[in-house]
Amino acid sequence: MSPSTDRPAAAPRSAFPLWLIVACGCLIAALNFGPRSSMGFYLTPITMERGWSRETFALAMAWQNLLWGVGATFFGGFADRWGTAKTLTLGAGLYAAGILAMGWAPTPxxxxxxGMLVGFGVAGCSFGIVMGAFGRVVRPEQRTLVFGFxxxxxxxxxFFFAPVTQGLITDLGWHASLYVLxxxxxxxxxxxxxxxxxxAVHTGVERDQSVLEAFREALGHRSFRLLVAGFFVCGFQVAFIxxxxxxxxxxxGLDPKWGIVALMLIGAFNIVGSLGAGIxxxxxxxxxxxxxxxxGRSLVVTVFLLVPASPVTVVIFAALMGVLWLSTxxxxxxxxxLMFGTRWFxxxxGMVFFSHQIGSFLGVWLGGVIYDRTHSYDPVWWMGVALGLFAALVHLPIREAPIDRAPRGLPQAAE
Structure with missing residues (x-):
């Protein structure tokens, strides 16, 4: 690769310093992910007031996750073509509208x-869009670290929104708390x-591509398909939890406060895990x-299920799972x-994340369905364990290198 592609051309064209871009992007990621990750606190008050089953609530969250995945590819392409700031603004508007609609919705x-509207909105202002901007303004060897940030x-x-959301629900009621979010x-x-x-800057690639060319190239790449399969498992596990x-x-039979503590600890320790994974x-x-x-996830879940549940085991589980949470x-x-450059990154x-969100849909939905049928979450926990082992295996054959691109007009070399 030539020196000109070592450092993306977007960096000197930005009117803002790198530290400000990273700081604002990180704040956007926190605002985006915090309310979404706190939706589990609404399960009990909404189902009790509306008289709905857990499956009804879970299906709405499942649709939310699936539309997040669908939207990730769409908004990713929109950001690559039309700009990151426009995409984030559109996504934020849809996100807010979806949250307001949740507070109003009178029927399942x-x-x-x-839930679908929230999912689509989350996709438009998620850290996937933020990472697209980061990927163009940092050196390739620094990307993993900045993505970790x-x-x-x-x-x-x-970590921040778990107690804030629960406090808003307690003090204002679940309707008003959604309006604040x-x-x-x-x-x-x-x-x-x-x-x-x-x-929308062409950087880091030997040649420009159309959207369809980028799709075909990625789907024809074995290592990309393995990455997609593995990220499905990540979505299943984290969305269920x-x-x-x-x-x-x-x-x-544990005090409800331990649910708040657990999600806070997962968020706190994932800061360590994400930065550690970046390094x-x-x-x-x-x-x-x-x-x-x-x-590691499969091991942690297995031990947690086999030992008697207590506040101590919840704290240990949440801390360990937090380190492994989004470190993927x-x-x-x-x-x-690395494989495809940053032109359509x-x-x-978003395509990889769509697989993640299909897993999220199934993890959330099956959790509600199986619980309503069996009054137990254990079958879904063990599914997650088996899938974790599967994901560990499928990542091993991945080839860590840029894709071999033949000159235009010539067939691409087989992998």
Whole structure:
């Protein structure tokens, strides 16, 4: 690769310093991920007031996750073509509208539609869009670390919003608390201003591509398909825990405060895990790092299920799971950028994330369905364990290198 592609051309064209771009992007990631990760606190008050089953609530959250995945690819392509700041602003507006609709929805169908709108809005201002901007203004060897900062910021949002959301529900009621969260989305367009200079710039590739060419190239690449398969598992595991863990602890007879404590600890320790993954991803093969993370999750869940539940085991589980929580994101996104460059990075990252959100849909929905049928979450926990081992294995054959691109008009070399 020539020196000109070592450092993306977008960096000197930005009107804002790198530290400001990273700081604002991290704040956006926290504002985006915090309210979304706190939705599990609404399960009990909404289902009790509306008289709905847990499956009804879970299906709305499942649709939310699925539309987040669908939107990630769409908004990723929109950001690559039209600009990061415009995308973040549009996403924030849809996110706020969806949250408001959740507070109004009088029927399960309306509540599910609101969940879809939230999911689409989250996609438009998620850390995947932020990472697309980051990827164009930092050196390739620094991307994993900077992606770790963005992921850690999202985790801080989870840590911060868990007690804030529960406090708002207690003090204002669940309806009014949703209105407050919707209002906070108005900060995102302001924070997006410094990121506008990093959008729609052709950088880091030997040649430009159309959207369809980028799609075909990625789907024809074996290592990309393996990455997609592995990230499905990540979504299944984390979405199930985020949505159902507070209710699971209540079913075990533990004080509801431990659900708040657990989500706070997961968010806090994932700051460590995300930054650690960013650092380790610069020093060891990313595929090995991902395999260790997924195997570690399966081990932690297995031990947690086999020992008697108590506040102590909840704290230990949350801390360990927090370290492994979204630490998959920095190496996964770094591999996408390494394989294909940054021209369509946000869109291709969105394709990987779509797989993550299919897993999220199934994890959340099956959690509600199986609980309503069996009055137990155990079958879904064990599914997550098996899938974690599967993910650990599929990452090992991934090839960590830029894709071999033949000159135009010639067939691409087989991998």
């Amino acid at each position: 169908a309306a509540f599910h539609a609101a 963005a992921t850690a910021a999202g985790s801080f949002g989870q 919707a209002a906070l989305m108005g900060l995102i367009p302001l924070l997006a201003i410094p990121l506008r200079g990093a959008s 985020t949505t159902h863990f507070p209710a699971y602890l209540n079913d075990l 380790l991803g610069m020093r060891m093969p990313k595929r090995w790092l991902l395999a260790l993370i997924y195997a 994101v920095p190496p996964t996104n770094a591999l996408v950028a 946000a869109m291709l990252g």
